[in-house]
Amino acid sequence: MNLLHANDRPGEYPASYYAATATEGERFAPLKGQVTADVCIIGGGYTGLSAALHCAQAGLSVVLLEAHRVGFGASGRNGGQVGSGQRLEQDALEKLAGKDAAHAMWDMGEEAKQLVRDLAAGMGLPFHAGVAHACYSDAEVAHARRYAEKLERDYGYDRIAPLPDGLIGSAAFKGGDLDMGAGHLHPLNFALGLAKAAAKAGATIYEQSEVHQITHGPRAIVQTGTGRVSCNHVILAGNGYLAGLDQKVAARVMPINNFIVATEPLGADAAGILARNVAVADTKFVVNYWRLSDDKRLLFGGGESYGYRFPDILKTVRKPMLEVYPQLRDVKIDYAWGGTLAITRNRMPCFVRTHPNVVSASGYSGHGVAMATLAGKLLAQTVQGQASGFDVLAALPQPRFPGGAALRWPLLAAAMTWYSMRDRLGI
Known part of the structure; x- marks a missing residue:
């Protein structure tokens, strides 16, 4: 197939x-x-x-x-997130390829973000600044802080700050960070x-x-x-x-499948989900990621499958969404879709x-x-x-x-x- x-x-x-x-x-x-x-x-x-x-x-x-x-x-x-750097953190890249190559790849990541911003501006497409990283444990919060310090010290990148209180309307997280040099758009x-x-x-x-x-x-x-x-x-x-x-x-x-749902418009309740128009990704190995749409829907991605056929997408994504936002249990899901991306080892x-x-x-x-x-x-x-x-x-x-x-x-x-x-x- x-x-x-x-x-x-x-x-x-x-x-x-x-x-x-x-x-x-x-x-x-x-x-x-x-x-x-x-x-x-x-x-x-x-x-x-x-x-x-x-x-x-x-x-x-x-x-x-x-x-x-x-x-x-x-x-x-996809989730529309335009992240900083590479998929691996820079200390891992330094071990994999050496410091010179790691610096070159960091610079490529910065060039990539700027290229997307410039192209989006040329087509009149809004680019919203800010990607938050949400941590479930104190150890993850400490790691995020150390990594932000490394990026500022070794790579001159100073756009990351601790996650503001109340930004994410969920009790699931201990903290995290907010990268205002990253952003999101309509993919x-x-x-x-x-x-x-x-x-x-x-x-x-x-x-x-x-x-x-x-x-x-x-x-x-x-x-x-x-x-x-x-x-x-x-x-x-x-x-x-x-x-x-x-x-x-x-x-x-290797191709794998990933899934997203979009809720009905949340109206005034959207501010209790995300207080600012930023995107979020958590620290799970199978990453959950989300943001609000322009009409205040929650777009929430999560879950993966490894065969040809998609599973029950609504069931697959609703579970992690409610673990983060149990207050959305009775909210209607208007869209649910999947797609195939690709990973390397x-x-x-x-x-x-x-x-x-x-x-x-x-x-x-x-x-x-x-x-x-x-x-x-x-x-x-x-x-x-x-x-x-x-x-x-x-x-x-x-x-x-x-x-x-x-x-x-x-x-x-x-x-x-x-x-x-x-x-x-x-x-």
Whole structure:
């Protein structure tokens, strides 16, 4: 079974709050016949759309192929959080890659946030400052404080302060911090804005154009059901939906499913949930994350699954939501949706050159709004022969998932069940 078709209607966005409130986006025709391009991009999420935009701005001829609609995957379904740094904390990155590389990756994280802000401003999309990190124990609060001090001391980052009293209307937390250098936005509208900007810059986008095969060579041939692209370079930007197009990527990048619900509008009661318009993520291994929408709904994400089919989403997310906000027990849920993202074993994105003229970036592990957008820019630079940024991330060790195609999902499910149990026990 292909995850592109396991849970969704062909060529349609899921019935999410984001789809219901999306700005009008252009429908792009499917590819028919043969076309040529300097660059063919597979995947119309943040990575692919950013790559298309930056390639087109550089004067390259660009074709982007999307199996459904632009922003169809995780890019149009996520929590909308634009976080600082990388998915790993900087002390872990220093141990993994050394201090020089860790500093380079911190700078990339800052560049990624600024890139999102600038692009959002150009498309008239609101960007709301502030991401809070909510801690369940005194030890976690102390760790958060030490980490904020490290970032200020070693990286010059001074945007993090202790979590203000009363910001989160929940008794579940001991404290935490608030990063005012991070923020949140409407993720699907950001994807639609990127598509509009890329098309205006000269990129050609084809929707409902699922790629079935790549024939490699000095000029690669990218084949869909109704056409093909002959190109000098291929950019793989399918993330959790890449399926079997490239085994080198598939061995290191695992698709998993995550879920979000949107309550009915809370009106005046919203101030008792979040006193300010910031996003929140907690410290559980299977992270809960939430924020208020512009019309004062609670958008709450939580729970994961590791097979093809989505579970009962309402049941999956309602449980952690009520653990944080039991006062919402009688509140109506208006939307519930899921999506497929991708993780790596070390939780850092997988940047890899799979063939001399094929590059890929994926596996953002829940930290993709900013990093996937920057990844598209880095991939665009790479196909122009400017690979310094790409090479920093490609140098990170990216171990394969054990078990091969047949066993990696059951092994991952067993491991994640163990971590979920630790979350429940507070270990």
